[in-house]
Amino acid sequence: MKxxxxxxxxxxxxxxxxxxxxxxxxxxxxxxKDHQLIGRRVLLPFNQTKHIGIIxxxxxxxxxxxxxxxxxxxxEIPDKYPIYTQDYxxxxxxxxxxxxSPIGLTLYYGIPDSLRWKYDKSKNRWDRKGFNNYILxxxxxxxxxxxxxxxQREVLEFLxxxxxxxxxxxxxxxxxxxxxxxxxxxxxxxxxxxFFLEENKSRHSIKQDIKPFGxxxxxxxxxxxxxxxxxxxxxxxxxxxxxxxxxxKSSLLIFPNVKTLKKVYTYLKGIFGEKVYIYFxxxxxxxxxxxxxxxxxxxxxxxxxxxxxxxxxxxxxSLIVLEEEHSxxxxxxxxxxxxxxxxxxKIFQKKKNLTLIYASSxxxxxxxxxKAKKVIKSFKGINLNFPKANIFxxxxxxxxxxxxxxxxxxxxxNVLIITNRRGYSSYLFCEKCNLxxxxxxxxxxxxxxxxxxxxxxxxxxxKYKYIDRCFKCDNSLEERGFGIEKLKENIEKxxxxxxxxxxxxxxDKEFLLDDFDTVINIFPEIYLYxxxxxxxxxxxxxxxxxxxxxxKDYFLITKSLDNLPIESLLKEDLNLFYKKELEKxxxxxxxxxxxxxxxxxEGKNLTKSxxxxxxxxxxxxxxxxxxxxxxxxxxxxxxxxxxYRYQIIxxxxxxxxxxxxxxxxxxxxxxxxxxxxxxxxxx
DNA sequence: AGCACGCCGACT
DNA sequence: GTCGGCGTGCTC
Numbered sequence: 001m002k003x004x005x006x007x008x009x010x011x012x013x014x015x016x017x018x019x020x021x022x023x024x025x026x027x028x029x030x031x032x033k034d035h036q037l038i039g040r041r042v043l044l045p046f047n048q049t050k051h052i053g054i055i056x057x058x059x060x061x062x063x064x065x066x067x068x069x070x071x072x073x074x075x076e077i078p079d080k081y082p083i084y085t086q087d088y089x090x091x092x093x094x095x096x097x098x099x100x101s102p103i104g105l106t107l108y109y110g111i112p113d114s115l116r117w118k119y120d121k122s123k124n125r126w127d128r129k130g131f132n133n134y135i136l137x138x139x140x141x142x143x144x145x146x147x148x149x150x151x152q153r154e155v156l157e158f159l160x161x162x163x164x165x166x167x168x169x170x171x172x173x174x175x176x177x178x179x180x181x182x183x184x185x186x187x188x189x190x191x192x193x194x195f196f197l198e199e200n201k202s203r204h205s206i207k208q209d210i211k212p213f214g215x216x217x218x219x220x221x222x223x224x225x226x227x228x229x230x231x232x233x234x235x236x237x238x239x240x241x242x243x244x245x246x247x248x249k250s251s252l253l254i255f256p257n258v259k260t261l262k263k264v265y266t267y268l269k270g271i272f273g274e275k276v277y278i279y280f281x282x283x284x285x286x287x288x289x290x291x292x293x294x295x296x297x298x299x300x301x302x303x304x305x306x307x308x309x310x311x312x313x314x315x316x317x318s319l320i321v322l323e324e325e326h327s328x329x330x331x332x333x334x335x336x337x338x339x340x341x342x343x344x345x346k347i348f349q350k351k352k353n354l355t356l357i358y359a360s361s362x363x364x365x366x367x368x369x370x371k372a373k374k375v376i377k378s379f380k381g382i383n384l385n386f387p388k389a390n391i392f393x394x395x396x397x398x399x400x401x402x403x404x405x406x407x408x409x410x411x412x413x414n415v416l417i418i419t420n421r422r423g424y425s426s427y428l429f430c431e432k433c434n435l436x437x438x439x440x441x442x443x444x445x446x447x448x449x450x451x452x453x454x455x456x457x458x459x460x461x462x463k464y465k466y467i468d469r470c471f472k473c474d475n476s477l478e479e480r481g482f483g484i485e486k487l488k489e490n491i492e493k494x495x496x497x498x499x500x501x502x503x504x505x506x507x508d509k510e511f512l513l514d515d516f517d518t519v520i521n522i523f524p525e526i527y528l529y530x531x532x533x534x535x536x537x538x539x540x541x542x543x544x545x546x547x548x549x550x551x552k553d554y555f556l557i558t559k560s561l562d563n564l565p566i567e568s569l570l571k572e573d574l575n576l577f578y579k580k581e582l583e584k585x586x587x588x589x590x591x592x593x594x595x596x597x598x599x600x601x602e603g604k605n606l607t608k609s610x611x612x613x614x615x616x617x618x619x620x621x622x623x624x625x626x627x628x629x630x631x632x633x634x635x636x637x638x639x640x641x642x643x644y645r646y647q648i649i650x651x652x653x654x655x656x657x658x659x660x661x662x663x664x665x666x667x668x669x670x671x672x673x674x675x676x677x678x679x680x681x682x683x
Numbered sequence: 684a685g686c687a688c689g690c691c692g693a694c695t
Numbered sequence: 696g697t698c699g700g701c702g703t704g705c706t707c
Contacts, residue, residue, distance in 0.1 A: 010707080014684045020707035047706040048686045069707055105684080121686085604701090667684095670702065 007064065008037060008074070009057035012046055013108035013116075015335075015667070017100075017660045020046070021059060021067070024074045032077065039084035039313075041115065043076040043126070050075070050119035050126075054107045055082075056089050081293060083111050088313040091346050100597075100659055100675045101336035109335060110311035112292055114285030136180065136189050137164050146188070151179045159189060167191075222348055222356040224371045225379035226363050229548070230323070230511040233359055234264070236380075238271065240319055240355065241302055245275060248299035249318035254309060254340065256327035256508040258282060263511060265304050272302055279305035279312065307332065307340045310347070318354055320344050325358040325367055326541065327508050331680035339678055341367070361510060361548050362541045365534075365585070366592045368578045386572040389519075389550040393566070394557045398482070401557070402490055405520065408555055409491065412518045415500045417491070418546055419484055419522040422504055423447040423456065426481025430470035437467070437477065443639040450485050460641050487522075507545050519550040525560035531636055532682045533590045540565035540577055589651065591678065597650040597659070598679040600635060602672040606644040608632055614669060615648060618662045627653060636683040643672075649682065 006024045022044060029035060040055045064071050084092070084107065096106040108116060118127045138159040140146070148156065155175050159165055170180060183189045225233060241251045255261045258280050265278045277291045295301055295314045303309055307330055310320075322330070322344055330340040341358065348356040357379060358367050370376045396404045409415055427445035428437040436445040439457035446455040446464060455464040468477055488502050506513060524542040528535050543565055547554050560566070564584075568577035586593045601611045611632045619627065631648035638645055653659075659675055666673035 012684095012706085014706075016684080016706075018707090022707060044707090046685090049684095049706095051684090067707080071707060102684090668703065 006037075007059035007062040007071070008055045009059060010042060010044065010053035010074075011056050011104040011107045012044065012051050012053040013104045014046070014051070015102050015105060015663075017102050017663075019056060019103060020044075020053070021062065021069075021071060022053075022074050023064070023071050028074070028077055032080075034081050036082050038086050039082035039089055040077060041079050041083055041111075042074045043078060043117075044074060045072050049121050052078075052108075052115075052117050053104065054084065054089075054111075056093065056103070056107070079115075081296070083115065083292070085296070085313040087350055088311070091343075091350050092311070095338060095343060095346055096336060097656075098342075099336055099338055099677045100656060100663075101338070106336040110308075112285070112288040113281065114289060135164050135166050136170065136184075136191050138188070139190050140188055143188075149179075151175065152183055152188075155179055155183060156188060220353055220355060222345065222376040223358065223379035224363055224367055224376055225357045225359040226361065229361075233323075234267075234511075237319075237321055237357075238268070241268075241272065244318050245272070245300045245302075247318075249316045250295070250299070250301045250303070250314045251319040251321075252303045252305065252309060252312075252314055252317060253321045254305055254307065254323065254344075256306070256324045256329045258306060259512055260323075260509070261304055261306060268302065268304065275300060276302045276304065279303055279309040281306065281308055310340050310343050317347070317351065319357070320347065320354065321357045321359060323359050324508050324510065325360045326362060326364040328680060329508070337674075337676050339680070342678070362544050362574075365537050365578060365581050369582055369592045372582075386574055387547045387550075389547050389554045390552060391547070391569065392553065392555045393561070393570075394555060395559055395561060396557050397559060401522070404557065405491060405522075406494055408518070408520060409495055409498060409500065412553075413499050414517040415498065416506075416513070416516040416519045416546070416549060417487070417500060417502050417522065418504070418506055418520065418524075419487060419502075420504050420524065420526050420542070421481075421483045422449075422458070423483035424450040424485040424489075425479035425483060427479075428455070428467070428477045429480050430473065430475055430477055432473050432475040433470055435470075435472075437470075439464075441640070441642050442637065444637065447483065448479055449483075450489075459637055505542075506549060507541055510545075510548065513549055515549050515551045517550075517552045518555070519546045519553075520555045520557065521546050522557045523559075524556070525558050528560055528563075530681070530683065533585070533588070534681065536563065536565060537581065539563070540568070540581075543569055544574075594651050595653075595677075596679055597653055597656075598674075598676040598682060599631075599648040599650065599659075599662075600674040600676065601632075601646045601648075601666065602640075602643045602674070603670060604643060606646065606671060608634070608646055610669075610671070611646045611648075614666060614671065615662075618658075618665055622655075622658050622661065624655065624658065629653075647682070 004026050006026060006029070008022055008024055009019045010022050011019050022042070029037065037055050037058060042053050042055060044051050044053050092106055092110060093103060096103045114128070120127045136159060138156060140156070141160065143153065143156050143160070155170065167180065171177070184191060237253060244251050253264070255264065261278065261280060265276065269276045277295055279288065279291050283291070292312055295303055295312050297315060299316055301314065303312065303314060322341060325341060332338050332340070344356055348354050358376065367376070371378060394404060425448040428448060437455065438445050439460065439462060441462060442457055442459050444457060444459050447458050448466070449456055453466045455466055456462070469475065470477055484502055484504050491500060501516065521543060524539060527538040527542050530538070543556055564577055564580050568574060585591065615632065628651045629648050632646050635645035635647045663673050663675065
């Protein structure tokens, strides 16, 4: 009788670090074509509800009679094939230990969102959220003469009044799927995927003029690939990919944003045809699932994706490229708080025969350090070369900014203006009350936007109606500071015919923008105001990156002149920055020399003393002797989304497992603890 | 993470 | 009486 059942370890998506043992009826397994169990998605009863889980181990010799807990049965196996392969389960397990991220949540957030089903207890059914991931638009303006049911009329009226709505929005309002489907069938409304992707229909496979280079180019190893333009780098990748395809090997190219991804996709699709796949969060649900399983099954594919594509268990993976490796978008902001650079390196270590390329025009300090330590090598033996452009530094302040800009632009055309300030004005000020108008949820001054006119919290993005009178004293409010909208308005007024482009940020957009004759970079020192050890690096990148887009003259308008990035720029020596920055970080004990773990405590009525006593209680309970830390201090944004926030930075803390205990202790006290191993920003 | 239970103050 | 906020306990 006992032999009719198997026992398996399941990772359940809850914030618990353990896995859970479930029983599986062998008959359920025998029904499947593919008998592999590891990496499979399963539907489970869990506590008072249900969850999907992922099988990560088989309990061969497990004796259920000896267990001191009730063992529940797996209810269903919904997929034809496992989602993960054994090696990816192993890699993600190791990473979840390293980043102190619960294994269940780690695996859960790796898979396409449309497979992350949730159980709705009140409706007693599985919510397959994401399957209808599209926006609906009305195709007609007037519905008076149409034959419609009451519900259809209501949906159409709603869509016409609002212009558009997501499927989710409509179902939340109580409209059924059937009503929406009927309207679609009648052609009265149309749907569009959240991100519309233009399909390149070309069916031809590899172009004639692309010949594989042979093995002299493809080296196994991890590399830093720097200083060549993206177009040059892409040429190199195409050659490696072509060679890989001939050998049935697959390639993964990761980009920091979707716009870049789409541009490269169209280009590569023209060369490699149906071998090319694209994967990013905004893709339609079906497409994401199809792509996932195709890449897992087929030989010799190419995947272009954003950070989430690193989790796809691609078959015969031989090349991983991380473009713009310095990008902040490679540090995940939700659980698991992985750094994709590190995930890629883990995959490289686990799989033999893999080429891993970290590419960037201005690489991160950490990656340059890895190269210096010979952990990674230099691709093609290229060093950091300084780009060619005439550099002018202007020490100007805001009062003379417009005049300065007019003088520069007067004689020129094809100009790019960069200023990292969104909106029209920086904030609204009441002179009588001496106060800034702030976000009710974050206590941060609201930015003024003109199109459309509104106030917006720069942190939580909550939008407010514009006001011109103080809500306390009714005094008229004053707009202070400037944003790109205001700058644009002022400049275009003087030069209505000039060819001028405005951008807030061009980092990570290297291949979206053409080169400009003249580039003007306004007050990039805003990057220095972040209270973070990587601020100088960000400032360095923000003053250097525009040079790669400059054909002739580069104007840097700044008041922050006495610092290492400016010195390196003036001496035209990139290595100087990396050398001195690394020396500084070594002396001050910053990463990559010391490992940081950032603990962020958040709660509705949380006080500093509550956090202190929790932390001290933990230190005492586990008798922790060797611990070095800074804090408890207020977070850079101490009040965010109606929560108070406090932080502690642990330095080189070895007993990571004890942090799981701290996490549980915090949970018991209703304090949300976010553990960020190797944080990208302290904020 | 998500659910239930129990306590307590506020409001009918 | 009972509604809701939140502290606590539990999850194979």
